[in-house]
Amino acid sequence: MAKPVLKYDVRAWKMADKTGYYPVRKEVDKVEDEDLAEEVRKEAGFSCTAEEAYRIVCAFLTWCPRLVARDGRTRSINKQLTWKAKLRGSFDTPDAAWNDKCSARVCASVLSAAKLDIDATFRNVNAGVGVTLDNVTYIGAQGIQNVIKPGVNFAAYGDHMEMLEGDTASLIYGETAIPLVKVSSDVSKAEFEFPMEAAAIPADANVVFELRSRGGVEDGQVYVNRKTVKLGSYSGTPIIAYFSQEGKDRNEFGVDANAVVTVKGAGFTNPNVLNVKLGKLAEGGNTFTYSFTPTNIRVVDANTLTCKLSAAEEPDQTDEQLAADSDAGLIVLRLYTQTAKSNDFPARYVA
Numbered sequence: 113m114a115k116p117v118l119k120y121d122v123r124a125w126k127m128a129d130k131t132g133y134y135p136v137r138k139e140v141d142k143v144e145d146e147d148l149a150e151e152v153r154k155e156a157g158f159s160c161t162a163e164e165a166y167r168i169v170c171a172f173l174t175w176c177p178r179l180v181a182r183d184g185r186t187r188s189i190n191k192q193l194t195w196k197a198k199l200r201g202s203f204d205t206p207d208a209a210w211n212d213k214c215s216a217r218v219c220a221s222v223l224s225a226a227k228l229d230i231d232a233t234f235r236n237v238n239a240g241v242g243v244t245l246d247n248v249t250y251i252g253a254q255g256i257q258n259v260i261k262p263g264v265n266f267a268a269y270g271d272h273m274e275m276l277e278g279d280t281a282s283l284i285y286g287e288t289a290i291p292l293v294k295v296s297s298d299v300s301k302a303e304f305e306f307p308m309e310a311a312a313i314p315a316d317a318n319v320v321f322e323l324r325s326r327g328g329v330e331d332g333q334v335y336v337n338r339k340t341v342k343l344g345s346y347s348g349t350p351i352i353a354y355f356s357q358e359g360k361d362r363n364e365f366g367v368d369a370n371a372v373v374t375v376k377g378a379g380f381t382n383p384n385v386l387n388v389k390l391g392k393l394a395e396g397g398n399t400f401t402y403s404f405t406p407t408n409i410r411v412v413d414a415n416t417l418t419c420k421l422s423a424a425e426e427p428d429q430t431d432e433q434l435a436a437d438s439d440a441g442l443i444v445l446r447l448y449t450q451t452a453k454s455n456d457f458p459a460r461y462v463a
Contacts, residue, residue: 180195196218196219243272248266249267249269249341252264259344261346263306263351268301270337272327273302273325274325276325285310311415312415319340321340324336348379349449350385363459371421372420377454380447390445392442397456404422435461
C-alpha cells in the first residue's frame with residue numbers, strides 16, 4: 113500500500129470572557145519562537161541554548177505524526193496530547209476506502225479537560241506587571257525542580273521576580289510560616305537563604321513556598337504566588353534548628369538535671385551524634401570557658417535528639433553571670449560527632 117499523505121487536524125480550545133469573574137484577554141499576542149523555546153528549556157531543565165531547545169521542539173512536532181504514519185500506532189504524550197491515524201469520511205461511502213492514500217491522515221487531539229492535570233495559573237495580562245512563579249529549587253540542582261535541601265540556598269524562578277523593600281517570602285509547613293531572608297533578586301530569579309528552623313522538617317515532606325511581591329514596581333499591586341516543593345534528604349554535619357527544655361520557652365534553658373531537653377534539626381543519625389555541650393564560648397570559639405555536659409543522649413531520628421542537663425563542670429557561675437553571657441550571645445548549644453561539630457546555636461539562660 114502506498115505511503116499515506118499526512119494531513120493535520122489539530123483541535124484547539126479557548127476560554128470565554130466572563131465579565132466580573134475572570135478577565136481574559138480577547139486578543140492574544142503571538143508568542144515568539146525563542147520565547148517558547150526558552151520556557152521549554154527551563155521547564156525540562158535542559159542545559160542547552162534557546163536555539164537548541166527550539167530545534168528539539170520542532171523535531172518533536174515533526175516526528176510525532178511521522179511515527180504514527182510509519183506503523184499506524186497511536187502516540188500519547190504525557191496523557192495530554194494524542195496523535196492517531198484516521199480515515200477521512202464514513203466507512204459507508206467510497207471516500208473511506210482503505211486503499212485510498214488520500215483518505216489517510218494523522219489527527220492530533222487534546223484530551224478531555226477533565227483528564228488533564230496541569231499546574232498552570234491564568235492571570236490578567238492587561239493589568240499590572242504580572243509576577244509568575246515557575247519553580248523553586250536549591251542552588252546547584254541538576255535536572256530537577258521544586259526541591260530544596262537543608263543548609264543550601266535556593267532560588268525561585270519566574271517572571272518579574274524582583275523584590276523590593278516590604279515584599280516577603282516564606283516557607284509554610286502545617287500551621288507554621290517561616291520567614292525567608294533574600295540574598296538577591298532580578299527579573300528572572302530571587303535567591304534565599306535556607307532558614308535554619310526548616311531543618312527540623314522531615315525529609316521528603318512537602319512545604320509551600322509563598323512569595324508576596326510587587327514585581328519590581330514600587331507602587332504596584334502585591335502578587336501572591338505559591339509553589340509546593342519537597343524537602344530533600346540530608347546526611348551532612350548535624351544542623352540545630354531549635355531546642356526546648358521542659359518548663360521553658362523555646363531556646364531557653366535552666367540548670368535542672370531532671371528536665372529533658374529536646375533538640376530539633378537535621379543530620380542526627382548520619383553521622384551519629386556522640387556528645388552535647390551547652391556553655392559559654394571562649395575567644396575564638398574553639399573551646400568553652402565553662403559548659404554544662406548533658407547526659408542520657410538519645411538520637412530519636414534524623415531530626416530529633418533528647419538529653420538531660422547536668423551541673424556545670426565549673427559550678428561557679430551565678431544566675432546574673434549566666435543571664436549576662438546569654439544576653440551577649442556567648443552561650444551556645446553544640447553537638448559533636450566523631451569527626452565534626454554542628455552549628456553553634458544561641459541559648460538563653462532563665463533561672
